[in-house]
Amino acid sequence: MPLPPLQLNRPMLKILKYSFYDLIRSRWSYVYFLFYLALGFVLLFLNNDLSKAVITLMNVIIVLVPLIGTIFGVMYFYNSKEFTELLLAQPLKRSSIFLGQYLGVAGSLTLSLVLGLGLPFVLYGLFRSEAIWDFSLLLVTGAFLTLIFTGLAFNIALSNENRIKGFGYAVLLWLFLAVIYDGMFLLSLIVFEAYPLDTFSLVASMFNPIDLSRTLILLKLDISALLGYTGAVFKQFFGTNTGLFVSIIMLFLWTLLPIWRLAYISKRKDF
Amino acid sequence: MKFKPIFFILFTGAALYAKAIPVCHACEIKSIKEGIHQADDFDTLLIKKGRYKEYNIVVDKPLTLLGEDFPIIDGEDKGEIITIISDNVTIDGLFIINVGTSYTSDFAGIRVKKCKNFLIQNVVLEKLFFGIYLEKAGDGRVFHNKIIGDAVNEYSSGNGIQLWYSKNIVVDQNIVQHVRDGIYLEFSDNITIQNNSSSNNLRYGLHFMFSNDDVYTNNVFENNGAGVAVMFSKKIKMTNNVFRKNWGTASFGILLKEINDAEIIGNTFEENTVGINVEGSNRIQYRHNDFINNGWAIKVRGACYNNSFINNNFLYNSFDISYNSKMNDNVFENNYWSDYTGYDLDKNGIGDIPYRPVKLFSYIVNRTPETIVLLRSLFMDIIDFSEKVSPVFTPDNLLDANPLMKKSVRSPIR
Numbered sequence: 190m191p192l193p194p195l196q197l198n199r200p201m202l203k204i205l206k207y208s209f210y211d212l213i214r215s216r217w218s219y220v221y222f223l224f225y226l227a228l229g230f231v232l233l234f235l236n237n238d239l240s241k242a243v244i245t246l247m248n249v250i251i252v253l254v255p256l257i258g259t260i261f262g263v264m265y266f267y268n269s270k271e272f273t274e275l276l277l278a279q280p281l282k283r284s285s286i287f288l289g290q291y292l293g294v295a296g297s298l299t300l301s302l303v304l305g306l307g308l309p310f311v312l313y314g315l316f317r318s319e320a321i322w323d324f325s326l327l328l329v330t331g332a333f334l335t336l337i338f339t340g341l342a343f344n345i346a347l348s349n350e351n352r353i354k355g356f357g358y359a360v361l362l363w364l365f366l367a368v369i370y371d372g373m374f375l376l377s378l379i380v381f382e383a384y385p386l387d388t389f390s391l392v393a394s395m396f397n398p399i400d401l402s403r404t405l406i407l408l409k410l411d412i413s414a415l416l417g418y419t420g421a422v423f424k425q426f427f428g429t430n431t432g433l434f435v436s437i438i439m440l441f442l443w444t445l446l447p448i449w450r451l452a453y454i455s456k457r458k459d460f
Numbered sequence: 461m462k463f464k465p466i467f468f469i470l471f472t473g474a475a476l477y478a479k480a481i482p483v484c485h486a487c488e489i490k491s492i493k494e495g496i497h498q499a500d501d502f503d504t505l506l507i508k509k510g511r512y513k514e515y516n517i518v519v520d521k522p523l524t525l526l527g528e529d530f531p532i533i534d535g536e537d538k539g540e541i542i543t544i545i546s547d548n549v550t551i552d553g554l555f556i557i558n559v560g561t562s563y564t565s566d567f568a569g570i571r572v573k574k575c576k577n578f579l580i581q582n583v584v585l586e587k588l589f590f591g592i593y594l595e596k597a598g599d600g601r602v603f604h605n606k607i608i609g610d611a612v613n614e615y616s617s618g619n620g621i622q623l624w625y626s627k628n629i630v631v632d633q634n635i636v637q638h639v640r641d642g643i644y645l646e647f648s649d650n651i652t653i654q655n656n657s658s659s660n661n662l663r664y665g666l667h668f669m670f671s672n673d674d675v676y677t678n679n680v681f682e683n684n685g686a687g688v689a690v691m692f693s694k695k696i697k698m699t700n701n702v703f704r705k706n707w708g709t710a711s712f713g714i715l716l717k718e719i720n721d722a723e724i725i726g727n728t729f730e731e732n733t734v735g736i737n738v739e740g741s742n743r744i745q746y747r748h749n750d751f752i753n754n755g756w757a758i759k760v761r762g763a764c765y766n767n768s769f770i771n772n773n774f775l776y777n778s779f780d781i782s783y784n785s786k787m788n789d790n791v792f793e794n795n796y797w798s799d800y801t802g803y804d805l806d807k808n809g810i811g812d813i814p815y816r817p818v819k820l821f822s823y824i825v826n827r828t829p830e831t832i833v834l835l836r837s838l839f840m841d842i843i844d845f846s847e848k849v850s851p852v853f854t855p856d857n858l859l860d861a862n863p864l865m866k867k868s869v870r871s872p873i874r
Binding site: 248251252372374378382387390403404407414416417419420421423 | 755830833842843
């Protein structure tokens with residue numbers, strides 16, 4: 190199957206701009222933005238140590254960002270259904286319509302995240318701190334997680350006419366990747382404890398974007414000393430340029446696959 | 461401290477008829493060796509500022525070697541520098557560098573060999589193999605020395621202060637850095653180690669082997685390769701020490717292995733991968749210690765009976781206690797746990813519901829170490845919570861029945 194061309198054509202940009210401004214004007218973006226802003230300030234107020242705040246933020250980001258991306262994506266898709274149908278009646282490419290909307294939502298969410306967390310950290314002297322790389326990695330993975338989970342949510346919404354079902358699947362997806370996957374991971378580690386599991390755990394954490402982000406950030410922080418021998422194996426992989434490269438490629442794949450499927454399905458779907 | 465009067469009497473008494481012999485490049489006596497040769501018992505060798513290229517200096521009479529403005533004794537990496545084989549020797553104010561390296565005879569900056577009543581103070585040692593080596597020595601004092609090594613590999617470096625078959629020694633106010641083991645004791649009893657700072661050493665800040673009835677107090681151990689190891693020893697008192705930043709995959713604040721009847725009181729463990737790693741140790745009292753921001757505050761490896769953990773503060777550790785068996789014979793009582801979420805309805809300062817310090821995750825990690833990769837995963841928080849509500853896997857009698865609601869504050873006088 191050849192990938193559909195993903196060039197940013199003019200109508201798509203226009204729809205992206207429309208969705209983006211629509212969201213920027215909406216209350217939810219502000220709530221989201223203000224939430225991160227408050228979180229950042231409170232964290233840094235309570236604990237002036239930037240690198241410690243990065244650890245706490247990691248916990249928030251790997252749970253909350255996917256959840257909000259999923260819920261927001263599904264919600265936006267269903268809410269703007271009438272408008273989408275109106276657009277579909279126009280002589281526009283379908284992929285432009287959906288990709289425009291997707292990029293609008295994901296873009297505004299990412300912007301809220303980056304600005305909301307970035308501002309307090311910059312004000313507390315991020316640029317003079319050694320934590321800047323850890324923090325940038327945190328924001329990059331946060332942005333990736335937003336893109337991935339919004340994309341997955343759009344896919345679910347596009348495939349389910351029934352809103353309740355769509356919401357259900359979306360929440361289930363989040364639950365699976367954030368919680369259940371780790372449970373299965375843990376079980377398999379315990380069941381197969383007699384075997385060497387280093388490669389297995391490396392691969393298993395690659396296949397879940399949340400685990401991948403968690404591992405990436407964890408290994409950059411000095412908390413990685415807790416990981417012991419397994420951590421050393423992980424560090425040997427993720428710590429090198431190859432490891433970082435492979436993980437970024439994985440995150441890219443996780444982003445591109447939903448987008449590609451979105452374009453593919455939207456082209457064939459009968460509205 | 462208890463040796464001070466002895467020295468006082470010795471040296472004031474000796475000074476009445478002892479003479480001072482100046483040693484310098486312009487003096488009559490140009491080398492330390494010659495000075496020792498010329499001196500009578502209880503004389504003082506006044507070593508003036510300068511560089512003395514000497515090694516294998518044997519002090520075989522009760523003398524005082526007193527340096528003025530830190531004269532440099534340069535061994536030029538040829539061998540041992542000062543060897544004391546007489547009782548009542550004082551070494552004071554020397555700067556000793558370039559000790560030779562030998563894997564068969566363990567060259568030291570200063571070696572005290574089978575003698576008593578010595579005092580080594582205000583000595584600076586650099587570029588060394590072994591620093592101060594006390595061999596079958598007794599009743600001495602190592603005071604206010606500074607030992608800065610340049611150790612790179614464990615196998616090719618020596619220890620800062622080493623005590624071997626020595627008795628009744630006080631090691632006080634020394635600074636030891638960048639050697640293999642900062643302070644090392646083997647078969648040495650009744651030793652007091654106090655107010656020292658041992659940091660950035662390759663292996664251990666302080667290392668006990670087969671040494672009994674020793675006390676170490678008010679020391680700071682920071683950023684050592686593995687921390688402090690106390691092994692195969694009895695009746696050791698460890699009080700008011702600070703163990704900081706022993707951070708690495710195989711590091712700990714203290715490693716206790718086969719230790720019986722020890723007291724660990726009033727110490728601070730901060731930012732260590734493992735605060736205390738305990739193995740086969742019985743009847744140990746842990747009181748008034750602070751465990752702050754460690755990976756594991758205490759890791760109990762097994763065969764540990766009759767230990768009591770009372771009035772300690774456990775603050776913000778990733779894991780408070782790790783246990784590898786379902787059996788528990790140790791007592792946890794009146795500790796403060798920052799993770800405690802209980803309440804105190806009768807306002808007596810003691811929580812009304814018990815605290816379970818072993819999390820399910822730490823139990824699982826003990827069983828299958830690979831599972832540590834799930835650190836800080838949401839799933840782990842959820843199962844930890846459910847285990848907290850109804851314990852299934854963790855030993856059900858391992859609990860602090862009376863956890864404190866506020867940090868335990870030590871009274872200044874104990």
